[in-house]
Amino acid sequence: MPESDAHLTRLFAETRHVLSAEEFVANVTQRIARERRRGTVRKVLIAGVLAGVAVAATPYVTEGSLAIGDRLAGGVPAVAAAATSSPIGWVCAIAIAVWALRRARATTGR
Amino acid sequence: MSRELSRTSLAAAAETTVTALAIAGDDAAYGELVRRRQGQIRSLLRRLCRDASLADDLSQQTFLQAWRRLPTLESPAAFGAWLRKVAVSIWLQHVRSHSERAQEAAPEPAYEPLVGARLDLDRALLQLPEDARLCVVLAYSEGMSHREIAAATAMPLGTVKSHIARGAARLRDLLCAYA
Numbered sequence: 695m696p697e698s699d700a701h702l703t704r705l706f707a708e709t710r711h712v713l714s715a716e717e718f719v720a721n722v723t724q725r726i727a728r729e730r731r732r733g734t735v736r737k738v739l740i741a742g743v744l745a746g747v748a749v750a751a752t753p754y755v756t757e758g759s760l761a762i763g764d765r766l767a768g769g770v771p772a773v774a775a776a777a778t779s780s781p782i783g784w785v786c787a788i789a790i791a792v793w794a795l796r797r798a799r800a801t802t803g804r
Numbered sequence: 805m806s807r808e809l810s811r812t813s814l815a816a817a818a819e820t821t822v823t824a825l826a827i828a829g830d831d832a833a834y835g836e837l838v839r840r841r842q843g844q845i846r847s848l849l850r851r852l853c854r855d856a857s858l859a860d861d862l863s864q865q866t867f868l869q870a871w872r873r874l875p876t877l878e879s880p881a882a883f884g885a886w887l888r889k890v891a892v893s894i895w896l897q898h899v900r901s902h903s904e905r906a907q908e909a910a911p912e913p914a915y916e917p918l919v920g921a922r923l924d925l926d927r928a929l930l931q932l933p934e935d936a937r938l939c940v941v942l943a944y945s946e947g948m949s950h951r952e953i954a955a956a957t958a959m960p961l962g963t964v965k966s967h968i969a970r971g972a973a974r975l976r977d978l979l980c981a982y983a
Contacts, residue, residue: 699944699972702944702972702975702976703944705925705979706925706944706945707945709924709925709926710843710847710945711843711846711847712843713842713847715839715842715843718838718842718846718860718863718864719838719839719842722835722838722842722864722867722868723831723835723838725864725868726831726868726871729868729871729872
């Protein structure tokens with residue numbers, strides 16, 4: 695570094711501002727607290743809006759899923775329906791589900 | 805390590821420890837970082853600004869922005885350099901958003917000889933164009949390399965070198981004229 699550059703560097707170091715910290719730190723802390731409060735209010739508002747949408751949509755979703763269930767149930771034989779509602783049917787369903795999950799994991803693991 | 809340290813312990817702790825606590829969401833630790841780094845950031849922005857209250861406002865914005873982005877800081881050891889980058893980014897945003905208004909209200913000072921007037925370093929700095937002032941301050945006050953300045957300001961390396969060479973020469977002229 696040339697001598698004149700060293701002179702500038704020294705000059706910058708010597709004339710560095712010395713500033714009191716307390717008021718500044720308090721102001722920053724206040725702004726952060728305000729920002730945090732705003733964030734909390736925003737989260738509560740978003741949660742409220744989502745809950746409202748969910749409540750408003752629930753009758754339509756329930757109605758739709760019941761209609762689909764009815765339509766599917768029409769195609770299932772009475773014996774199969776009875777089997778799935780029996781303990782043996784439950785055990786078989788769980789076994790099939792475990793097998794399907796393992797197969798899916800093995801496929802994604804590759 | 806306990807999640808919360810007392811203020812005395814925080815003041816005595818290493819900056820990497822305090823930064824790690826602040827990243828984990830400890831507000832007292834972040835307050836300690838503000839206390840430690842406020843002098844550097846305010847001094848940097850006072851070199852770049854025309855008035856102290858604006859510099860302090862931009863410094864507060866810097867610390868607020870840094871607090872928002874703190875979870876993205878990968879290495880606590882890099883906090884100082886990272887914070888300085890945030891400050892430079894805040895300054896550049898301010899310059900861009902106010903450049904038109906500033907040009908109308910207060911035109912860039914011309915290179916007038918200031919012999920006879922009290923010319924200190926800050927006044928001499930204000931004689932430099934904003935980009936050159938930024939590069940000179942980062943190089944001489946903050947000790948950043950040309951590459952680091954180019955990365956922080958998004959200016960081409962050649963432009964940074966040219967700003968520093970011309971800016972430093974201009975500063976030397978002004979300071980010699982005063983002497």
